[in-house]
Amino acid sequence: MDDRRGFLMITNRQVTHALSFDIEDWFHLVEVEATADPATWDTFPTIVVERTREILDILSEYNVRATFFMLGWVAARHPGLVPMITEHGHEIGTHSYWHRKVYELSPEVFREDLQESIEILEQYPGVKVHGFRAPSFSITPGTEWAFDVMKEVGLDYDASLFPASRAHGGYVCDVQPHALESPNCGTIAELPMSVMDAGPFRICFSGGGYFRLLPFWFIRRCFEKSELAGRSSVVYLHPRDLATNCPRVPMPLHRRFKSYIGRATTAKKLRRLLGQFKFDTCYHVLQQHDLLSDGAPAL
Numbered sequence: 001m002d003d004r005r006g007f008l009m010i011t012n013r014q015v016t017h018a019l020s021f022d023i024e025d026w027f028h029l030v031e032v033e034a035t036a037d038p039a040t041w042d043t044f045p046t047i048v049v050e051r052t053r054e055i056l057d058i059l060s061e062y063n064v065r066a067t068f069f070m071l072g073w074v075a076a077r078h079p080g081l082v083p084m085i086t087e088h089g090h091e092i093g094t095h096s097y098w099h100r101k102v103y104e105l106s107p108e109v110f111r112e113d114l115q116e117s118i119e120i121l122e123q124y125p126g127v128k129v130h131g132f133r134a135p136s137f138s139i140t141p142g143t144e145w146a147f148d149v150m151k152e153v154g155l156d157y158d159a160s161l162f163p164a165s166r167a168h169g170g171y172v173c174d175v176q177p178h179a180l181e182s183p184n185c186g187t188i189a190e191l192p193m194s195v196m197d198a199g200p201f202r203i204c205f206s207g208g209g210y211f212r213l214l215p216f217w218f219i220r221r222c223f224e225k226s227e228l229a230g231r232s233s234v235v236y237l238h239p240r241d242l243a244t245n246c247p248r249v250p251m252p253l254h255r256r257f258k259s260y261i262g263r264a265t266t267a268k269k270l271r272r273l274l275g276q277f278k279f280d281t282c283y284h285v286l287q288q289h290d291l292l293s294d295g296a297p298a299l
Contacts, residue, residue: 015227016288018191018234019066019279020093020159021055022133023048023074023081026240026247028099030136030168034249038098041073045247049078051239056088058267062274066090067282069133069159072097072117082124086299091281092121093131093159101138101168102146102160111149118153126299130283130292133236134160137169137193147182157189157286159234164195164202176231177289189291191282194233196222207236212262216269223277232285235273241266 025048027035035044052068059066068085070092075082082092097117102110118129132155139146139160150158158180162169173180173192180190195202204210205222226233240246244264248256273279286292 014278015230015232016278016280016285017223017226017232018159018282018285019059019064019274020069020133020234020236020282021052021066022069022071022095022236022238023052023085024071024095024099024135024238024240025074026243027249028071028135029251030099030101032249032251034251038073042077046078047243047246048074048239049081049084051242052081053084054242054267055237055239056085056090058270058274059090060088061271064274064279065281065284066279067093067131067159069093069095069131070117070121071095071099072113072120073099075117075120082121082127086124086127090299091131091283092124092127092129092299093133093282094118094121094129094155095133096135099135101136102134103138103140103143107145107149110146111153114149114153114155118155128299130156131191132158132160134158134169137162137166137171140169140171144183147180147188148185151182151185151188155188156292157191157282159191159193159282161190161192162204163192164204166204177286177291179291189286191234191286193236194222194226196225206233208238208241209258209261211235211237211269212241212266216265216272219269219273220276223273227277232289234282235270235279237266237270242270 027044094117097113121129161171161173163173177191179187194206
């Protein structure tokens, strides 16, 4: 069976994949000393509005909706950004306020951060925040209290678990969208990141540096295999992933490679995916898995 016949056969299953973007600026990089202090963020040049607009233009070309997990700090600094996203019919989620790793916070500090981000996002007409994605997928074993906090502040789903080993995260869990039991507050819908088994290893293929580094034929094959299993994949990208003119600051060589490799390929790969597979917001993908209530949510 050649690739094209296999693709056509698989897409007839009508699996819908989740399309998401973590809206932060280029300097919101974890553990990079030159950009670590929030007091300096206002001094850096910004790319987030320009590149978010590019993302919106691409999605409009394909008439596709996505979830935009917004950093509260970015929404406060660029007050026109949330309306620019919602006027295209996209979902708004929270990516925290200060972009701090969850496993480095106490439950009390995490709650304050999460509430601050939700309050600033929900000040915009029609916006209701349903979902959260942790910076750097930083919900790890031992921080399950974070699910209680999410429930307590009124969130319906989480998209933070990364079911493979990685530098700042990693959490063994079902690779399918599933209901997750919080320690004290009942269940919350979970949309884990997508991985593909390759021998003894699990490889992420659909977001961030993995998406930039891997060739498109491999990414497409992973989507096809997910569809054969009836499983939705999750794309996650950042505005900086499309920024070929992204500013640079001193950082270790391995971080520089991971941060800048393949930026010129991102927009083309994204367009090819949107033209070959079916995508929707995280909320609606979880609805299709019967993990959230029916009916379109508020933006």
